[in-house]
Amino acid sequence: MIRRERMLRMGAGLAIAMSMVLAITNARAQKTPMGRCASIGDQEDKCLCAKGAKACGCTACTRDEKCACIVAARKAGGSVTGKIKLYRTRVKTKGAKSYKDVVVYLEKVGKEGDFPPPPSPARLDQKGLVFIPHVLAVQKGRTIELLNNDNDKHNVYLLYDLKTGKTETKNLGTWKPGVTRTHVFKEPKVVTALCKLHLEMAAYFVVLDNPFFTVAKIDGKSQVASFTIKNIPPGKYRLNAWHKRLKLKTGPVDVVVEAGKAAKADLTITKSKYVAKK
Structure with missing residues (x-):
């Protein structure tokens, strides 16, 4: 009992x-x-x-x-979708260091800390004396794994411009095949990655404030790229783009995102001499 x-x-x-x-x-x-x-x-x-x-x-x-x-x-949330067209130019879309990559992103979404970086690492590999991928867009604060799946030693040497107009460099070191190191960018910036041991190698980190970005690929035949950015909180934003050689012809575009809807926005990139003067 x-x-x-x-x-x-x-x-x-x-x-x-x-x-x-x-x-x-x-x-x-x-x-x-x-x-x-x-x-x-x-x-x-x-x-x-x-x-x-x-x-x-x-x-x-x-x-x-x-x-x-x-x-x-x-x-x-809603989304932004559109196409990227080229004005009075064409780009090479084949090869390890092609010009096919366009990073499309939203500026200033939410406030600091609203969108923590993903827990899984981004990866930049080195294989066949090539950085893979050639352009890596990543949210600030996200861990980046720097792999060496090659048969040779490799070095990662960072080069980026400061707000003062000066150029800053940082040598992350040299490591053997099979070794992986990590790095975290804490501020948004565009960084060039080089290898001091193999001068033909180059890649780009595009470090962004928030997760609302994508890397669009220019088609070799049509010379047009399509993009979609998903799961965006409703609001009014500025849509911007980065390309390693070309610029937005008329600057960033204003977009309004509504819940459950896809906002349409097309972009045009071109050589610096064709960019509209402000």
Whole structure:
């Protein structure tokens, strides 16, 4: 009889504890601004959980606060889609150091800390005396793995312009095949990566403030690129683009993003001499 009463009391205590956990979880979910989660890849197609949480599909995330909030954020967001055309020029789209990559991004989305970088690292490889990819767009604060899957030693040497107009350099070192090192950029900037041991190697890091960007590829035949930026909070933004040789013909474009809708915005890039004067 006494044993039965103890078991009943234990069961009641467990039920109360579970109720408290559920209440705390619900309270946290309600306090999450815009339903955003920490360390979520906003441009990912899958429903990604924060680091340490179990992976889950977007159709059944309600049991996990992190998954539930990313679903809510995406339902509340919109997108920007469009084409990039070239004006009075053509570019080479084949080869390791081609000109096909255009980084398209939104300026100033939210405030500092609203969109933490994804937990998974970005990767720059070195193979066949080539940096892969040639252009790597990455959110500031995200870890970048610098791999060496080549048969030779490699070096990574960074070169970038400062706001003062001066050029800053940083040597990340030299390492053997099979070795990986990491680096984190804490501020938005465009950085050229070189290898001191193989002067023909070059790549570009385009470091951005927020996760609302994509790398569009110019088609060799049509000389046109298509792009889509997803899961954007509703609002008015400026759409900008970076290319290693060409510039936006008329500067950044204003776009208005509405929940559940795709805003259309086309861009034109050209040589500096054809850029419209302000």
